[in-house]
Amino acid sequence: MYLGRKEAGTVSKDKTAKDIVALARAADRPTSRDHIAEIFDEFIECHGDRYFSDDKAVVGGIASLAGRPVTVIGIQKGRDLEENIESNFGSPNPEGYRKALRLMKQAEKFKRPVITFINTPGAYCGTGAEERGEGEAIARNLMAMSHLKVPIVSIFTGEGGSGGALALAVADEVWMLEYSIYSILSPEGFASILWKDSSRSDEAAEVMKLTSYDLKKLGVVEKIIYETQDNKTIPRFLIHQEIRSQLIETIDQLCGLSVEELLAKRYQRFRKF
Secondary structure, eight states: OOTTOOOTTOOOSSOOHHHHHHHHTOTTSOOHHHHHHHHSSEEEEEOOOSSSOOOTTEEEEEEEETTEEEEEEEEOOOSSHHHHHHTGGGOOOHHHHHHHHHHHHHHHHTTOOEEEEEEESOOOOOHHHHHTTHHHHHHHHHHHHHTOSSOEEEEEEEEEBHHHHHTTOOOSEEEEETTOBOBSSOHHHHHHHHHSOGGGHHHHHHHHTOBHHHHHHHTSOSEEEOOEETTEEOOHHHHHHHHHHHHHHHHHHHHTSOHHHHHHHHHHHHHTO
């Protein structure tokens, strides 16, 4: 039995928003590649956006989930400096989002459900990224995902920052690992804009309501995948087993809907905000 299941709406009292931000950013947090390797039976990676290059900050391809072919896309952070440099510290360029879009449209063509794993401080905001249409690439993903004719489940596994995260999170269901965060921008950026003082980021984190507990209570996410039980850390293999089990159940339910029902429910999900 999964040790982390708790009653809906359960709120942790032992960690502040500041603590959870630190946990979400921890260097030893499992990457998207780790989740893919543990949850799916097999995975064939696809590369490139067919326009410019292959963005290492986005990993994606075709996987098998209990015998069902699915498309999996994740934003990749590294475990050390070398891997982080290669993956641009988990900040995709426009070609990363265009690769994700190419894979989602391919999934739609072959009627494969789409599962995304999100762990990013936000899209890369460098000059080159802007010149190649970062904002347009994100906007196109939002539009395409809103009416993609296959089920979509998005899981926040660490940081979820701004439009760079939302570009892979227009889904039928959005889940969060217990110690992940999802917000319009970083607490440092929020404090800099609101109070002109980035050192007040801890205070900003409390105000922003960016934890999984806050967002579940507000109805922004459907599920929390718990990482602790009675203040003890749940082994990662059990967490991955729970994600796999929940994905199988949810994908089965979503695949049972007609395309019209699926799109209508997705539309209503976002209209309620």
